[in-house]
Amino acid sequence: MRVVKIVLCGEGGVGKTSLAHRFTKGVFPRDIRLTVGIEHFTKVVKIAGENLKVVLWDLGGEYRFRFLAPVFLRGACGGVFVFDVTRVSTLYKLNEWLDIFRQYVGEVPSVLVGNKIDLKNLRNVDRERAEKYAVSRGFLGYYETSAKNNEGVDEPFIALLEAIVRYT
Numbered sequence: 001m002r003v004v005k006i007v008l009c010g011e012g013g014v015g016k017t018s019l020a021h022r023f024t025k026g027v028f029p030r031d032i033r034l035t036v037g038i039e040h041f042t043k044v045v046k047i048a049g050e051n052l053k054v055v056l057w058d059l060g061g062e063y064r065f066r067f068l069a070p071v072f073l074r075g076a077c078g079g080v081f082v083f084d085v086t087r088v089s090t091l092y093k094l095n096e097w098l099d100i101f102r103q104y105v106g107e108v109p110s111v112l113v114g115n116k117i118d119l120k121n122l123r124n125v126d127r128e129r130a131e132k133y134a135v136s137r138g139f140l141g142y143y144e145t146s147a148k149n150n151e152g153v154d155e156p157f158i159a160l161l162e163a164i165v166r167y168t
């Protein structure tokens with residue numbers, strides 16, 4: 001079975017590990033801790049008639065883990081870039097992630113994900129602003145999710161995998 005490595009990039013606390021749990025295991029972890037170093041999640045997904053073994057690589061977003069970025073990124077077939085719709089700084093911080101991502105893996109497909117859309121009253125990044133950012137930075141698309149309420153979680157992963165299968 002073909003193995004596809006996908007990396008989850010983004011600042012601490014945006015919900016990368018929660019999205020990985022939700023996508024691969026169908027649950028929202030209740031007592032989650034910040035990720036120390038790198039964690040892996042796997043799931044077999046059928047795309048265009050082919051079974052793929054998808055391995056999600058999840059790197060703790062705290063700056064002290066950034067030294068692991070080269071190992072984390074090497075060989076990635078695609079990237080999921082996550083920000084928190086209640087903290088606009090987490091969107092623009094993705095510039096740093098994109099720069100190192102493109103430096104190590106080149107022009108492989110990537111998607112932008114705005115997570116925590118269930119927190120409607122705290123939201124301070126609207127869809128239009130995120131869509132503009134996605135276009136300007138060359139993402140395949142922009143997706144909104146709630147790992148907590150299981151809204152929209154599969155779509156960015158499936159769109160990314162379809163693009164990977166199409167281009168490779």
Ligand SMILES: Nc1nc2c(ncn2[C@@H]2O[C@H](COP(=O)(O)OP(=O)(O)OP(=O)(O)O)[C@@H](O)[C@H]2O)c(=O)[nH]1
Nearest residue numbers: 012013014015016017018034035061116146147148
């Ligand atoms: N309301 C809400 N909270 C969420 C959602 N996704 C994650 N969280 C919460 O946000 C916090 C951080 O989630 P994590 O999944 O640990 O975030 P992370 O990006 O993996 O963080 P690092 O490991 O530090 O990089 C936790 O308290 C989660 O329960 C969501 O969709 N909605």
Ligand SMILES: [Mg+2]
Nearest residue numbers: 016017034035
């Ligand atoms: Mg984490």
